[in-house]
Amino acid sequence: MDRLEFLSLSALVAIVVSLFLFFFSFRRSKANVPPGSSGWPVMGESIKFFRLGPQEFIKERTRKYSQDVFQTSLFGQKMAVFCGPIGNKFVYANETRSLAAWWPLSVRKALFFPEFVESPTDEISSLMFISIRDILKPEALKQYIPVMDSMAREHVDSQWADNEVVKVFPVSKKYTFDLACRILMGVVDAELVIRLAKHFTLVTAGLFSVPIDLPGTPYNKGIKGGKLVRAELMKIITERRKEMSENKSETVRRSNFLSRLLLVTDENGKFASEREITNNIVGLLFASYETTSSAVTFVLKYLSELPHIYDEVYKEQMEIAKSKSEGELLTWEDVQKMRYSWNVVCETLRFIPPLLGGFRDVVNDFNYAGFTIPKGWKTLWTVHTTHKNPKYFADPETFDPSRFEGRGPAPSTYVPFGGGSRMCPGKEYARLEILVFLHNIVTKFKLEKVNPQEKIELYFLPVPKEGLPLRLTRHK
Structure with missing residues (x-):
């Protein structure tokens, strides 16, 4: 064998050995990740996820792969889905350390200005979490109840009173959006609210779609x-900043969430820009709008289906109504009853939880349930591994409000508002809004379903197919 043949053979052997070592090390490095499937290139398992709905998708994979954690690929991201109360608690407890x-x-891309899209989520929404603590304190929430009650009465008079049949989902969305605009931004212009709601409907339709930006796709419409x-909000914010600079009244300056955001400064005393504030308002509208209207819709669904439950709610609410003088609005004390x-x-x-769960970014490798979750992966905790699980809720398909008497469900099994440091800060706001409505x-009304067979479509948000x-x- 001459020198050239020897070198060629040596190079070939080196390539083969290198490839073998690469694939061996690749397989070994991947051997300890959670079981599961990545699905198709780029698309992952997103199509299956949307086709089956999150509840069935997760149920199928926990049965097939693991009751603790499994891997999938959604929205173009490698993802570990954590299961059960232990998985929920682990995610909640590891904020800022590994997640x-x-x-x-x-x-x-649908919610924020393009220059903020690649920024960490915490940075984009930092203003929201700074100010929301003030606006959602009990003393602040007490002031909102008469506003909620007054707007609910107006809404019932205009959207319900003169109709024999009402489609609950669209009209409840109108109420929750109108209320959000009033309380969060102090916006009362009906035409402006209608425009904002119309635009926001496009946003929510594309939020959790497959991110293909082609004309006509939900994602394109969402963007x-x-x-x-954002254009409408920028006008509102610019005008509000001008009003506040001209009116020094503390009442005007702190009358709603937007006004408080305009007063927030950084460590150097610099006020946030209109674009930063817009991002935070959009994020808050997204968090409060669809979820609350979904909750209202399905509460009324069950009241229309279960007369014995309706009768108990009616009895409780009428006791409160009879204690009020004519025209007197509800108070904090009334809601506590x-x-x-x-x-x-x-x-x-x-x-029927309004949201699937919550995502996190893995910022450091960590171990969980005997598996390695690599840096760069995303995680998902979800309500769909506990809420209907007979391990945690006896006879889970029976509607039984008594589950929440006394100490209620075991920790981290009932998680419609999340948990840990990132538990939904608007939980109490949502409670008041739903109960007042x-x-x-x-x-005022006895309720009856027009179509007892109406189906519910489960994506990220549950939707009654005919609007209930x-x-x-x-x-x-």
């Missing part, structure tokens, strides 16, 4: 809707 907040690219929403009604809401959120419906048409009968 950081993360939203899918389709969400960030366009986001641009329109709605204990059974809140148990019904909680059981509704167990049955419920009071105004139940004290209910037949109304006024109380005599």
Whole structure:
């Protein structure tokens, strides 16, 4: 064998050995990650996820792969899905150490200005978490109840009172969006609210879609809707900043969430820009709008299906109504009396939670349940591994508000609002909004489903396929 042949053979052997070592080391490095499937290149398992819905998708994979954690690929990201109360608790407890907040690219591109899309989620929403603590304190929330009640009465008079049948989902969305604009931004211009709601509908349709930016796709429409929403908000913010600079009244300056954001400064005393504030307002609208209207819709669904539950809620709400003089608005003390009604809401959120769960970014490798979760992966905790699991809720397909009496469910099994440091800060706001709305419906109408066979479509948000048409009968 001459020198050239020897060198060629040596090079070939070196290549083969290198490839073998590469694949061996690759397989070995991957051998300890959670079991599961990555699906198709780029698309991953997103199509299956949307086709099956999150509940069935997760149930199928926990049965096939692991009851602790499994891997998948969604939204173009390698993802570890944590299961059960132990998985939920682990995610909640490891914020800032191994995990950081993360939203899918389709969400960030639809909601935020392009220059912020690649920024860490915590940086984008930092203003929101600084100011939301003030606006959602009990003393602040008490002031919102009369506003909620007044707007709920107006809404019932205009959208419900003169109709024999009402489609609950679209009209409840109108109420929750109108209320969010009033309380969060102080916006009362009806035409402006209608425009914002129209644009925001485009945004929510594309938020959790497959991120393909082609004309006509939900993702493309979501991005366009986001641009329109941000443009409207920029006008509102610029005008509000001008008003506040001219009016030094503390009441005006701290009357709503937007006004408080305009007062926030960094460590150098610099105020946030209009674009930063817009990002935070959009994020808050997204967090409060669809989820609350979904909760309201499904509470009324179960009240229309379960007469014995309705009767107990009606009894409780009428006791409160009879204690009020004509025209007197609800108070904080009234809402605290709605204990059974809140148990019904909680059981509704167990049955049909408004959100799938929450995402995180893995910032450091860590071990969990005998598996390695690599840096760069994303994680997902989800309500769908506990809420209908008979290990944690006996007879889970039975609607039973008594589950929430006394100490209630075991920790980290009931998680419609998340948990840990990132538990939804708007939980109490949502509680008040839902109960006040419920009071105004139940004290006026008996409810009956028009189509008892109506299906619910489960994506990231549950949606009644026909909008939940209910037949109304006024109380005599």
